[in-house]
Amino acid sequence: MQFQVILTAIALALGLALPAAAASTKAKTRVKPDQDALITDMAEAYKKPDNKRLAALLPQVQGHVLEPWAAYWELSARLEDAKPAEVENFLSRYAGTYQEDRLRNDWLLQLGKRRDWTRFTAELPRYRMGDDVEVRCHALHAAYATSNEDVAAQVQELWLAQRDPDDGCAAAAERLIKDEKLDPMVAWRRARLGFEFDKPRIAQQAISLLNPDWANGLNILYTNPKRYLDEKLTAFRPKTREWVTLAMIRLASSDPEAAAEEVSKLRWRAQLTQEERSWVWGVIGKRAARTLSDKALSYYANGQDMHMHSDHLVWKVRAALRANDWQQVHDSIAALSESQMRDPTWIYWRARALLALQATNAELRARTLLQSIASPRGFYEQLAMEELGQRISAPAAPAPLSEEELQAARDNEGLKRALHAIGIGLRTEGVREWNYSTNLHQRGGMSDRELLAAAAVACELHVWDRCINASERTRTVIDVSQRFPTPFKQEVQQRASSTGLEPAFVYGLIRQESRFIPDAKSGVGAAGLMQVMPATARWTARRIGMNNFKPKQITERDTNIAIGTGYLKLVLDAFDGSMPLAAAAYNAGPSRSKVWRGQTGDPVLEAAIWTENIPFGETRDYVKKVLSNTVNYAAVLTGEPQSLKARLGFVGPLGMDKPEPAEELP
Numbered sequence: 001m002q003f004q005v006i007l008t009a010i011a012l013a014l015g016l017a018l019p020a021a022a023a024s025t026k027a028k029t030r031v032k033p034d035q036d037a038l039i040t041d042m043a044e045a046y047k048k049p050d051n052k053r054l055a056a057l058l059p060q061v062q063g064h065v066l067e068p069w070a071a072y073w074e075l076s077a078r079l080e081d082a083k084p085a086e087v088e089n090f091l092s093r094y095a096g097t098y099q100e101d102r103l104r105n106d107w108l109l110q111l112g113k114r115r116d117w118t119r120f121t122a123e124l125p126r127y128r129m130g131d132d133v134e135v136r137c138h139a140l141h142a143a144y145a146t147s148n149e150d151v152a153a154q155v156q157e158l159w160l161a162q163r164d165p166d167d168g169c170a171a172a173a174e175r176l177i178k179d180e181k182l183d184p185m186v187a188w189r190r191a192r193l194g195f196e197f198d199k200p201r202i203a204q205q206a207i208s209l210l211n212p213d214w215a216n217g218l219n220i221l222y223t224n225p226k227r228y229l230d231e232k233l234t235a236f237r238p239k240t241r242e243w244v245t246l247a248m249i250r251l252a253s254s255d256p257e258a259a260a261e262e263v264s265k266l267r268w269r270a271q272l273t274q275e276e277r278s279w280v281w282g283v284i285g286k287r288a289a290r291t292l293s294d295k296a297l298s299y300y301a302n303g304q305d306m307h308m309h310s311d312h313l314v315w316k317v318r319a320a321l322r323a324n325d326w327q328q329v330h331d332s333i334a335a336l337s338e339s340q341m342r343d344p345t346w347i348y349w350r351a352r353a354l355l356a357l358q359a360t361n362a363e364l365r366a367r368t369l370l371q372s373i374a375s376p377r378g379f380y381e382q383l384a385m386e387e388l389g390q391r392i393s394a395p396a397a398p399a400p401l402s403e404e405e406l407q408a409a410r411d412n413e414g415l416k417r418a419l420h421a422i423g424i425g426l427r428t429e430g431v432r433e434w435n436y437s438t439n440l441h442q443r444g445g446m447s448d449r450e451l452l453a454a455a456a457v458a459c460e461l462h463v464w465d466r467c468i469n470a471s472e473r474t475r476t477v478i479d480v481s482q483r484f485p486t487p488f489k490q491e492v493q494q495r496a497s498s499t500g501l502e503p504a505f506v507y508g509l510i511r512q513e514s515r516f517i518p519d520a521k522s523g524v525g526a527a528g529l530m531q532v533m534p535a536t537a538r539w540t541a542r543r544i545g546m547n548n549f550k551p552k553q554i555t556e557r558d559t560n561i562a563i564g565t566g567y568l569k570l571v572l573d574a575f576d577g578s579m580p581l582a583a584a585a586y587n588a589g590p591s592r593s594k595v596w597r598g599q600t601g602d603p604v605l606e607a608a609i610w611t612e613n614i615p616f617g618e619t620r621d622y623v624k625k626v627l628s629n630t631v632n633y634a635a636v637l638t639g640e641p642q643s644l645k646a647r648l649g650f651v652g653p654l655g656m657d658k659p660e661p662a663e664e665l666p
Contacts, residue, residue, distance in 0.1 A: 035064045036424045043426055046073035065420050068099040069429055079106055084119065091126075098414055098436040101128045105135060112138030112168055117146050129436070133158055134168035141172035144181075152182045160190060163197065165205040174209045184210055188242045193309070195222065195249045196283055203246070218246075225250040229262055244268060245276045249283050256287040260299055278303030282312030289319040290615040292596065297323055305335035314340070317349065321609045326356035344373045344380040345612070351387065376478070376632060379624035382644045383608060391641030392631050398477040401453050409453035412437060422463055427517075431466070434458075438470045448474040455482040462487065465515030484632050487516050488529075488557060495561050499569045504637055505579060506565055508629030509586065512622060519555045528555045530564025536666045540567040574665055576654075579647050580607045583626045588619040590665040597651055604652030611648075 038061050045053040054074040061070045075082060075090050087107050094100045104127050111120040112135065120142050127135065137158050140151040155176060159169040173190075176182035187206045194202030200222050207214050221228045225247040228239075248268075252259035262268065263280050272280075281303030288296035296319035305313060313335055320328035330353035333346050340346060351366040367388065374384040382392050409415060414437030421430030438446050438454055446454065451470045458467035464485055471482035486492070486507060496503040513531040514520040521527045525534060532540070534551055541549035544566040546559075553559045568586060575581035575593065585593035596614060605613075611627075614620040627647060634642045 035061050039064060039066050039070060040424060040426065042070050042073055043429070046077055049077040051077050065417055066426075068094045068097050068417065069421065069426075072099040072103055076103060076106055079103075079110055098417075098433045101436070102432075105129060105132055108132075108135045108138065109168070112141070112171075115141075115145070115171075117142040121146065133162060134166045137166075137168035137172045141168070141175060144172070144175065150181075152176050156182060156186050160186070160193065162202075164199070165201050170205055170209065177209060188245070191218075191246060192249055192279060195246055196253065196309075196311075198253065217243075221247050222250055226258065239271075241272050241276060245272060245280060248280045252280065252283040252287050256284045256291075256293075256299070257295075259284050264302075274304065275307040278305075278307035279309065279312075282308035282316075285319070286312050286315040289315040289322075289613075292322070292598070292602075292613065292615075294323070297325065297328060305332070308335075310337055310340060314346075317346065318613045321349065322603070322605065322613050324603070326353045329353040330357060344378065344384070347373050348380040348384055348387075349612075351384070355387075376635075379628040379644070382628055382631060386643060386645050391643060392635055393641045394480045394632070394635040394639070395478045397481070398452060398479055401449070401456055405449055405453045406456060409450065409457045412454070415454055415457065418466070419458065419461060419463060422466070434466050434469065438473055446470075446473075448477050452477070452479055452482065455479070459485060465517055468511070468515055480632065480636050484511065484629070484636050485516065486633075486636070488561070491558055491561055495565045499565045501565055501569055501572070502630070502634070504633035505626075505630045506561075506568070507633040507637075508626050508631075509568065509583070510564075511629050511633075512625045518557050518560070521555075528560030528564070529557065530560055530568075532560060532564050532567065533666075536567060537563050539666050540570070543570065571665060578607070578649060578651060579627060579630070580611050580623050580649075580651060583623045584611075584614060584619050585665070587622045588616055592616075592619075594654075598653040600653050602653050604650050607648035607651045608645075610651035 038057050042054055042057050042061070045057070051074075054077055058070055058074045061067055064070070071090060071094065075086065079087075087103070090103055091100050094103075104123060108120060108123060108127060109132070111117075111123065120138060124135075124139055124142075130136075137155060140149075140155050140158075143149040144151045151172070155169065155172045159173050162169055173182060173186065177184055177187065187209050190206035191203035194200055194204075194206065200219070203222070204215050204218055207218055221243065228247045229244065229251070248259050248263055251262060259280065263272075263277060263284070269277065281299055285296050285300035285303070288299050297316070300312075300316050300319070305316075308316075313332060317329055317332045317336075320326075320332055329349060333341070333350045333353065336346060341350075347369050351369040354362040354366040354369070370384040370387050373381050374388055374390065375381045376385070376392050376395060385392060414433055418430045418434035418437060421427070421433065423430075438451055451474050455467045455470035458464070458470060459482060464487055467482055467485060471479055484507070492506055492510070493503045496506045510516060510529050513526075514529050516529065518529055519527075520529070520531065522531060526532060527534070532554060534554065537551070537554050538549065540563045541547075544562070546562065549559070549563075554563075568582065571585045571590060572579070572582040574590060575585060575597075581593050581597060584596065596610075611620060611623050614623065627644060630647060631642045631644045634640075
């Protein structure tokens, strides 16, 4: 209790948000509670947006620590009609803040949309974030329009990488295509990606740049590609190779075998180019690989790597891993782009392929690759350590922070605003400002020592997600007490012990699920520290004998831990103690994990290979992080070196001698 009083006193002295445990005294002790309420009212008004309400409330929050946010909301809501002088006044008044740069980002988008290149070019050098792709495309458009710079290659790269339609990149591409500086084929490739990723608006926007009248035909093709490809039908537009390619891509999305049969027909083989056929085969191969089909590599073999998209190629590597074809693994990784080759995922598997193939100097080359990534920082980094014969231990703590370093973090205006925003329920705004204030990639970003101090301040106030966030950004030092904190230690360890779970596994999962935010809620309804879905909570409560469970209890700390650990144990037991299968089931549902483990006759795989082949990107990333977290937590909690490989093990179909569970897990 005395410790909580001390934390509360520190928070009040600094004007920071109070720890969650101080919620009961917050209303009595926080400075200017009425202004806090007005700030949250403005946040709601901004979402609507209610411009009149914003204008009326703004004068009442002058001097508040979050006044820059209030002023931003008021001006941003009417930015389309704002006068340049108003914008300049705001940027000058709040110079150096996140809100200044946030509004400049918004203003640059407005100027780009208006094609006001004079003002845009003058404002761009003062834009510190520099991470908005649409702004970057507007900047290239401006450079071309005002100085005739050769920007086609950069526009093409940015536009094709965009997963949603926008004005900036599309407008720059349209101008370059019109001026014959950019090949129209780029628009068709953009449309292919729209079809492949089930985002028809991307395809519509891209094709409309070539001919607005083609949009209707595109919709028909998207709805029924098989009918379009039917040679007996003449009602559709002529079957040019570009349209045929789109139809086959769309068909492959739902029926890879039908698409494979179609693209193999003699008439299409004669009509389509090698590039187009290879792209279609890449889509077919990827779709087959994502359904864990053993036909994937045979599909890929019909095309050429040089003509496939990067997403096709990474799934080719995964299919080769699943088939235990190390030569194909090696060759497919070699076809990846330079940026992809720098990913620890493919560095690790390239090294493993070299070791498996036993080529000349393979061991030396593999060792060099593994040494380049080996560390406790992540999944493949940890696996690289073990390949080198090392176990995973908690790194030595960095030198203690001085009082001067800590005070500098407490005095940082951006951090104070972020923590205060989080404290009054404006988590989205607080997180954005915190990330901006600690981002190493920004001009004037924090050093490692400054990041450790920022993390320490967040830890002091039990804002665990920001503590972890800041500490994870360090480059040369690792403070495991910040990166892998252990709040609610007694509750977690007691519940893990009574349930029969490893405490490190529970902590590894909570860290990934909620970052220790007790009232965290996901967009699909999962809630609490362990992000339990309401239906799952009710089912599990009955199974573990919690007969008086009420839905409103789902975010109560102890109840959430009890239900979350109870469900995790049930899932773990259902999958024979396999942590990777249990983690996947916890994230994507037991029925999916059951399908992904395979059927009788399917291969038994290294769990690392099985994990890399999980079809859902979110679940694939989740399993890696939960298992990596678990190993680090085990090292912290036990003080002993740990093994990731031992926890991974192998994954294969349920043995014929093992009956299916009597009751399906939710």
